[in-house]
Amino acid sequence: MTDDLLKPTQVHAEYGFSPQTLANWRWTGTGPAYIKTSPGKGGRIRYKRSAIERWLDERTVQSGGAAA
Template structure:
């Protein structure tokens, strides 16, 4: 089964991150890995579901663990 590709509005609907927040993260390099399917400023952006899940996993803090 292929890894599902999501456009920013789908990421927003499923994970709650607004398209503008995703754009800010792309600009700063802070967010999940993404795919740019067309060149230029207005290029189409897609996210692999697995990339979002992996990114979230790296930001998960265990309760009772080291200070966040």
């Protein structure tokens, strides 16, 4: 089974997080895991679909439970 690699613009189209928000999360280390294809500013960024889904699952809050 393959895991889709998504560009930040594709993440935006499918999940609604803007490329700038994703960049901010990379900078602060708070967003989903990502792949950087080469060092420096010119490195292309890709996200595994499974990493985004896992990150979202970790932040899912169940209603009716204890206060968040």
